[in-house]
Amino acid sequence: MQYTATISRMKAAGAPPRLSGFAQWADRHFKWLLVAPAVLLILALSIYPLLFSLVVSFINYDFQVPGHAFVGLKNFERVVFDPVARWSLLLTAWLSGVSVAIEFVLGLLVALTMVRGFPGRGVIMSILIVPLFISPVIVGQAWTLLLQRPFGPTNYILTQLLGQEVTIGWMTEAPWLYASLIIADVWQWTPFMFVILLAGLTAIPPNLYEAAELDGVNAWQAFWAITLPHLAPMMLLALTFRLLDAIRMFDTIFIMTGGGPGTRTYTASYYLYTVGFTQFHLSQATAGSWLFLVFTALVVTLLVRRLLKAEPV
């Protein structure tokens, strides 16, 4: 109701108020003044750094060596021909692909169980979304506490369940450490899929299912004929958003494996971080991050633009 109060105040003040020169100028350029702070900030802290890093990736930038000689494509070559870089890109694609696929299936299943109302649904909902509000660092820490030998109880529980001695090095042995990283990611981000897919499911008109039921369609057929086509746009959106975040994977790796053993759990972000901040080859790291950026930008333009354009809200 504030607006009526404001308007009556304006009316009480009489005719449209006289504006000073500055106020008139501000009123005319109002829409640009509103966007200015945000745009300037993004320009200063995102676009300028990006351009700066483009320059850095073509020169020799080293804290020890004075002078910044132009080296052409040498920095890019070093990344492209580094087997660790290729491994890390492959692992990034692989880890994020598997994690997101599991999160999607699990999130969809859980969302399907939560569509209809039942007692306690509100409380369960509040519990299920909790992982979304926790720092990935803490998620990595929590799973470290559960998995790391000899402290973590996981091997003990498995021993009891399987009836034979289980001594898995969850954080150190080759196939298991990938499983650990994926479990931590699945734990944190399945709720993301679940929340979005549930919103999509509840938006499907229930009378479609009632009509199908009258026609004698079983639940499985109804899922393929009604649920899937209606949910498809939401599925695409959830998958795209999640995938774009998954390929940045860094925090849990930093905490859980530190990239090791050796370079076995290097993701793209982790690789670039070590090149830049532990080896201090800053030019090589910026060159690599530009390649990674172009790679991501392709995905963004292909998927996200189309996704959000269609949505008039």
Add this chain to the structure above:
Amino acid sequence: MAAVAPARRTKRRSVPVGRILLLGFFLLFVLWPLYWMFNTSIKPSDDYLTVPPVWFPTAPTLVHYEAALFAYRGLDGLINSLIISLSATVLSALFGTLMAYSLARYNTGGQHLSFWVLSQRFLPPIGIVLPVFLIYRGVGLYDTHIGLIIAYTVFTLPVSVWMMFAYFRGMPKSMEEAALVDGCTRWEAFWRVAVPLAAPGIVAAAVFAFIACWTEFFFALILTSRTAFTLPTVFRAFIGFQGAQYGEAAALAIVSLVPSIALGVLAQRHLVRGLTLGAVRG
């Protein structure tokens, strides 16, 4: 209607065993790491390596909390996190709302401007943080509160802008138009009419910006060191530990996750909009 429906339903509705099992299993999966972390945080160090593990500590202790907060400077991290996250949240919500209003009501810059802002959300942070690190060292913003506040403001802006963009588009224009007709300036129509009406949306956007800042690790890791370090970066001290600091790590985790979970659960009505940048209305 109501008289007919129950008869139909009860015939088909048996106890959905599969669903209950699935949901129960998933609930356990979500709660188990949280419980174990809490359990570890109050467990005396002597109970760490027993077989079988101590599921319920019989002699709970707060020594780990004390050590985590003071010996490991967790409290300093907590204070830094509060200062930095709150400042960045206010700036992000303010600038985000300003820009979103302009985009929604005046279509400023057309689709190019709004999608340019959106694209910032999907940039891999590693591409930004390297040059920002170099720039910050040059201008003296490295390891300062201000430096991280600016970085976090920019990093949360795309979400703030897009959440508010969707909110304003969903709000009727008529009241602002009435105000303009009655002689308000555009600023007054925005500040006195639109902003109060959009307050719930602004609060929701601010909550998600705060959670994003509070849980952020990567920027803080690279842009801070001994002075402006935030709570998540304190966990570096526990990496590669061999048994001695499990309790401290767990205690610090519990301290750190309480505020963001509380806020998140309170704002869960807006969660879908927050996660999809306003593309989907929850």
